[in-house]
Amino acid sequence: MRKTVWLAVAAALPLGLGLTGCGSGSASDGGGNKDGALVVGATPVPAGEVLGYIQDHLAAKAGLKLQVKEFTDYVLPNTALQEGSLDANLYQNKPFLDDFNKSKGTDLVPVVDAYLPPMGVYSKKVKDVTKLPDGATVGVPNDLTNEARALKLLAASGVIELKKDAGAQASPADVVKNPRHLRFKEMEAAQLPRSLDDMAAAVINNNFAQDAGLSPTKDSIYLESAKNNPYANLLAVKRGSEKDPRVEKLAKLLTSPEVKKFIEDKYQGSVLPVSGG
Template sequence: MLRKITVAIASAGLLFGLAACGSGNAESDDELTVGATSVPHAEVLTYVKDNLAEKAGITLDVKEFSNYEQLNPALNDGQLDANYFQHKPYLTESNQKTGQKLEFVAGVHLEPLGVYSRKVENLAELKQGATVALPSDPSNLARALKLLADNGVVTLKPGAGETATEKDVASNPKDITFKPTDAAALPRQLDDVDASVINGNYALEGKLNPAKDALALEKAEGNPYVNGIVTKADKKDDPQIKKLVELLQGPEVKKFITDKYQGSVLPAA
């Protein structure tokens, strides 16, 4: 009899433990963990977390990353429910390179790519043989070359688009040397080159104001490089992800972006 009672108590304890574990998993499922680089992505998410998420029924956990190259692996490995740092061309290149199948859910903002210099005040002043630093990742390298071409620094071969490299430069009148550099390091190395093409978020982190300091700046209209929310295919239609997207595309966040960044970051149309 004593043995039967002991077994019954142990079984009950096991069932209670399983129920408790199940409850813990349900609670964690309600929390949305989103990875982001600091400026402006994590700042935008923190605004949502502090001002909008609770009312919308979202428990938002913002994980800030200093190295954007870690964000897609962290999402693919299940450490994150979504990430917010990239545009579609970068995601396409990343998926092709890694074999991952991450999906772009919705655009939130554009960080205009800009050309910056501490040695010249306009692009026409670039000297013969000048060195211009560019983001080294393929999608942003192509984007930087297009910005230089749009502003008459170089011309690109017909058909050169989102995969353009230095080999697609058709003419280079000033014999510029291109220096592909890790995007995050570009602001720190600005004194070492004649000019640098810098992503908007890293320009802001480097205390540069794209709207005021850039010698040339991307236009927002028709721009394919809008940054947005990315997740795994099986979570694309998750109700929590959809709620987050609604908030990020809503009027409160658009006003926050417009007021805080004063044209250095633009809400997606």
């Protein structure tokens, strides 16, 4: 069973607030009972689709009961995991997880990398990122990790230059060359696709782009490279649950040849498997 939680203002919610309206089932089905369903939080695309494939085609044979709960933001899947209403989640990369733990005081750990969803620059105004007009407004995610990732992508495209030491916390203040005088509009990542009409371009996370009907390989005007990319999405759990047999089964399935083929066939390069199969 897959449930979707629609929360546009999740970033304002306190860590102690529990999930509501998620339907039947919680980590109490599995967290204290290793024979119960593993409750996994995920964004709809691609994580929810990958988990849905596992749920429909692989889980039963592996002896895994799997329940997927979908979220449309980047905060609640982690707060729910910390609180115990989820057993695991799949939607984030390691830099984001590290920053979340540091800023929120959570104790979440990675289990295995699952796939790479490349971030892209999208526009309804231009077909080439190097043709952005002078003074153009470019939307970027407003969370620390994804904003830094977006700025690095723009730097890789050549339209801006960042300080040499700008790392995982890079911000517009780290832009040292901006020949087109681009203006950066910081927005909640989920809102960027629907705001494309109001800006020259936006740097959009893969899952939100695909959920909005945008194809990373066909519609982006500049796409992140997979080479030496640290932003693979990973399966995460609360510390101490890494050896849960259900988690180990899901980790094995996520890196299986079957899931590798599913990702390659379904996404045609818009999402990349990280396992050699």
